[in-house]
Amino acid sequence: MTQEEYKEEARRLRPRLLQTARRYLNEDDAEDTVQDVLLRLWQMVDTLRMPIDALATVLVRNFCVDRLRRQKPSLALTASYEQADETETDERIERVLAMIDTLPTLQQTILRLRHIEGMGMKEIAELTGSSEVAIRKTLSRARQTLKQQYEKRYE
Amino acid sequence: MNNLLRIRTLTDKFFDGDTTPEEEQELYEYYRQPWEQIPDDLRSNCELFRDLAALGSLTPSTLPPPLSTIHHSLSTHRYRWWFAAAAVALVLLVGGATLYHYQSENECVAYIYGERVTDRDVVLGEMQKTMMAMTADGSDVVEEQLKAMFGD
Numbered sequence: 001m002t003q004e005e006y007k008e009e010a011r012r013l014r015p016r017l018l019q020t021a022r023r024y025l026n027e028d029d030a031e032d033t034v035q036d037v038l039l040r041l042w043q044m045v046d047t048l049r050m051p052i053d054a055l056a057t058v059l060v061r062n063f064c065v066d067r068l069r070r071q072k073p074s075l076a077l078t079a080s081y082e083q084a085d086e087t088e089t090d091e092r093i094e095r096v097l098a099m100i101d102t103l104p105t106l107q108q109t110i111l112r113l114r115h116i117e118g119m120g121m122k123e124i125a126e127l128t129g130s131s132e133v134a135i136r137k138t139l140s141r142a143r144q145t146l147k148q149q150y151e152k153r154y155e
Numbered sequence: 156m157n158n159l160l161r162i163r164t165l166t167d168k169f170f171d172g173d174t175t176p177e178e179e180q181e182l183y184e185y186y187r188q189p190w191e192q193i194p195d196d197l198r199s200n201c202e203l204f205r206d207l208a209a210l211g212s213l214t215p216s217t218l219p220p221p222l223s224t225i226h227h228s229l230s231t232h233r234y235r236w237w238f239a240a241a242a243v244a245l246v247l248l249v250g251g252a253t254l255y256h257y258q259s260e261n262e263c264v265a266y267i268y269g270e271r272v273t274d275r276d277v278v279l280g281e282m283q284k285t286m287m288a289m290t291a292d293g294s295d296v297v298e299e300q301l302k303a304m305f306g307d
Contacts (some may be wrong), residue, residue: 069213092209115210118176140172147170150203 001048009052010038016053017060024064033063044107049129055109058127062112069093097150107142110135149155157195166200183208 003008012035021030037059041052048055069090085154100111106128112125113119121139162185168174169182184195186204193201263275265282272278 032304056294065213089212090211092206093213096203096206096210115207116213120176122264136172138172141224143170143172146203147200151199154202 001050001052003045005050005132006042006045006048006052009050010041013053013056014038017019017056017087020057021064022061024068025063029067030064033067034060036064040109044109047106047128047130055127055129058113058117059109062116065116075150081125099146102149103142105146107138109144111142111146114139127151162197166197179207183211 017034017037018030021033024030025033037056040059041048041056102110103111109128110124112122119127121132121135124130126136128135162182165174165178165182174182183204184199186197187208190198190201194210263273263278265272265278267277267281280303
């Protein structure tokens with residue numbers, strides 16, 4: 001996709017993406033989330049194929065979910081065991097997302113689609129307009145980078 | 156032992172991007188067990204797999220309903236109150252208008268020497284006086300009035 005095509009697509013898609021984001025978030029957060037997604041798509045414009053509607057919509061929902069999770073209130077000290085488990089899960093999610101955010105945008109996107117949305121390779125390939133082989137390679141690179149980061153952190 | 160071999164193979168497949176979602180679930184299950192039960196060479200993967208398993212729980216279905224749904228139910232609730240308030244307002248309006256109409260139809264108004272008077276007692280008193288004056292010397296009054304209007 002060329003930069004001009006992307007600009008045109010972004011202009012066309014923006015109202016619909018905002019509508020999706022508003023289902024989860026307030027007006028300001030919805031605006032920020034759509035902006036964030038459009039920026040990430042812009043960063044991988046060279047790899048995108050038209051149409052990008054489905055990919056953009058899935059990413060907006062994904063980032064809305066991420067933002068909602070971050071907005072969850074913190075737990076009181078008297079939290080039950082169940083809440084403590086939940087806190088541990090939240091910390092794990094926080095940590096892995098922070099590491100994912102350091103990766104190149106395409107790798108971030110594929111990891112999110114795979115591990116949060118639970119999508120198969122074929123589905124991701126269709127969404128991004130790429131081939132399954134290319135998706136596997138990118139996913140492999142992303143996972144290996146994460147592995148190295150974890151090894152460094154826990155050695 | 157066979158299981159361990161399978162886990163090693165699946166772990167390699169995972170980092171090659173070749174695992175299916177079911178195989179990934181199998182790996183998450185394996186790496187969830189206590190640290191001591193995992194061979195040394197695989198231990199370094201534990202935290203990553205545990206974190207990725209947690210990330211998998213972050214699905215839209217586990218989150219609160221979208222704002223639009225909440226807003227919809229709130230709106231429905233609010234609509235009921237608005238409807239009740241509108242019904243009460245309508246009853247008051249119709250009742251008030253009917254009462255006003257009834258009262259204005261029975262209103263006593265008279266212009267006595269150019270002045271508007273609405274006091275029922277005063278108006279009735281004036282009417283009575285006029286009637287009495289007419290019955291006392293009615294013919295003279297009429298005659299005087301006719302002369303005043305048409306001349307002699």
